[in-house]
Amino acid sequence: MPFPVEKIRADFPVLNQQVHDKPLVYLDNAATTQKPVQVINRLSDYYLKENSNVHRGVHLLSQKATEDYEKARTTIAQYINAADSKEIIFTRGTTESVNLLATVLEEWIQPGDAILVSAMEHHSNLVPWQQLCKRRNADLKIVPVNDKGELDLEFLKKKLNPQVKLVAVNHISNVLGTINPVKEIVKMAHDAGVPVLIDGAQALAHTKVDVQEIGADFYAFSGHKVYAPMGIGVLYGRETWMRRLPPYQFGGEMIDRVSFDEVTFNELPYKYEAGTPNVGGALALESALQYVQNLGIEAIRKHEDVLLEKATHQLMKINGMRIIGEAKDKTAVLSFLVDGVHPYDLGTLLDQMGVAVRTGYHCAEPLMQHMGISGTVRASFALYNTEQEVDIFTESVLKAVNMLR
Amino acid sequence: MTIEEKEQAVIEEFSMFEDWMDKYAYLIELGKDLPVIEEKYKDNQHLISGCQSRVWLHADLVGNQVVFTADSDAVITKGIVSLLIRVLSGHHPDEILKARLGFLEQIGLKEHLSPTRANGLTSMVKQIQLYAKAFQIKLNQ
Structure with a gap:
């Protein structure tokens, strides 16, 4: 059965x-995806009919909101095959998930220890570890x-080796x-007794994620890159880890009993969800x-x-075209450069032709330095993009390149 | 010509273009043709960092007029830089500081001057004003 892309597009009014004055060709999906009406309706239904604070009300609305919020947690746990829904911690997104972990792992990292990250990390899975290493006098090692x-x-x-206390890599590179x-990677790390965080920001929309099969100790992702609203994300943390790590933020919801002198913290996952959560987002x-x-x-x-294959094939016909990223296992992201053409100029002309792409460092400046380039043009695909849009995109690139050279 | 008269001349030039492609083709041509800055000024001291495209700006005081030279690594940015220089270079600091630069809006390039645009142009205009301010103080001494 062919993929019903036209029917799907009707779900995305934007x-x-x-x-x-040109039809929008949206190819900036690695930055954020558009949202289907089903998702928008779910959010608006919550505010139209259910809005109430969770976990404390005796009244019906609060109970309903709590039930739905916890049901969402269970659905998400099942979706990524977590062993238990208490391993799903709601956050603002991948960045907060990584920062949460980098905060609570503080004591786990001792002077002289090391953290391994890859050279292709987004700043959000690099800078928190870089800063933690600085605070703890540890080494940040880069996997080339x-x-x-x-x-x-x-x-x-x-x-x-035993000095390494964490490996942090992305599932799919955004560049x-x-x-x-x-x-x-997890198998290698675990054989050496090292825990692993996977940054799955780019993965959920494009590939199956089974945290138990992967074996990751921690897995972070954002809602907005998988057709959900901005401001909601997840940190999956294996129960054995999260139970013994300290809390992240303090406040309501994350406590069990409080006196003026002492506090006992709530159980998982609430221990990590201080304050009123983003219920509608969840x-x-x-x-x-589900979509x-x-x-x-x-x-x-x-x-x-x-x-991706069609776009790559068509772009390669352009003189001076250089595709950045030719891994054997690759999906949905097409970064490129054209000899003698500045990415910013190309992006500006593509915008004039209705084609939305991203240009620049893509929040991975060290990767650019590592590869000896100063930015790329990036087209990234989603489930609603069509082959016709790929044609418009590659024809527009050719037209722009001819104008610029 | 005053700054306003030069702005008006640019607006008239751009009014001849019917579609955006001709307008950008002209900008690109301006960018390519611009005899710009001396290589020795293309250093970090003269660099205005705009994240994606870089702009270098230098200013001299000749008599009581400010003369600007500039360059950019992106050609569309360079085209807009050349328009700014054409309009502002060779004027007294007082005039430069009073200029509103409304012409960029009128020729449909205003979006390039928005602070969210990662091209360094907004910072370039600020830097132009800083130079003018400095020379104004110097002239008044």
Whole structure:
């Protein structure tokens, strides 16, 4: 059965508009995805009919909101195959998830210890670890990336020793589209007794995520990159870890009993959810994952791979084209440079032609330095993009390049 | 010509273009043609960092007029830089500080001067004003 992309597009009203008098071709999905009406309705239904604070009210609305909030947690736990829903901690997004972990792992890192991150990390999975290493007098070690944009696993293996206290890598690179062999990485790290955090920000929309199969100790992701609203995300943390790590923020909800002198903290996951949570966001994230599930992640991946391959093939015909990121296992992200053309100029002209792409460092400045470039143009695909849009995109690139050279 | 007259001339030039492609093609041409800054001024001291495209700006006081030279690594940015220089260079600091630069809006390039745009142009205009201010103080001494 062909992928029902036209029917899907009807679920995303935002796509049906003109920019600069041209039909919008939205190819900035790695920055944020658009939201289907199902998700928008879930969010608005919550505020229209259910809004109430969770976990404390005796009244019906509060009970309903609490039930729905916890049901969302369970759905999300099942979606990523967590062993228990208490392993799902709601956060603002990947950045907060990583920062939460970097805060509570403070004591775990001792002077002289090391943290391993890859050279292809987004700033949000690099800077928190860099700063933690600075605070604790520990070493931040960088796992290099080869010319194709693949991780040097031999290097990783060699650097794993008892001094290493964490490996933090992304599942899918936001710049290169590389799908990292996370299961293999976790196996290597665990063999050396080292825990692993996977930054899954780019992964949920494009590939199956099974945290138990991967074996990750921690897995972070954002709702807004998988068709849910901004401001909601998840930190999956294995129960054995999260139970013994200290709290992150203090306040309501995360406590059990409080006196003026003492406090006992609440159990998981509430211990990590101080304050009133983003209930509407959690419900909408549940709805977004159900939307993806209904279409089937394998079918989505197949559709996006067709788009990626077609776009890559067509771009390669342009003189001076250089694709940044040619990993064997790659999806949905197409970074490129054209000889003699500045990414900013190309992005500006593409915008005039209705094509939304991202240009620049993509919040991965060290990766750019590592690869000896100063930015790329990035087109990134989602389940609602069409082959016709790929044609418009590649024709627009050609037109812009001809204007600029 | 006063700054306003130069702005008016640019507006008239751009009014000839019917679609955006011709307008940008002209900007690109301006960018490519710009005989700009001396290489020795393309250093970190003259760099205005705009995250994505870089702009270098230098100013000299010639008599009581400020002469600007500039460059950018992105050609569309460079085209807009050349318009700014054409309009503002060769004027007294008082005039430069009074200029509103409304022409960029009128020729449909205002978005390039928005602070969210990662091209360094907004900072460049600020830097132009800083130079003018400094020379104004110098002239009044």
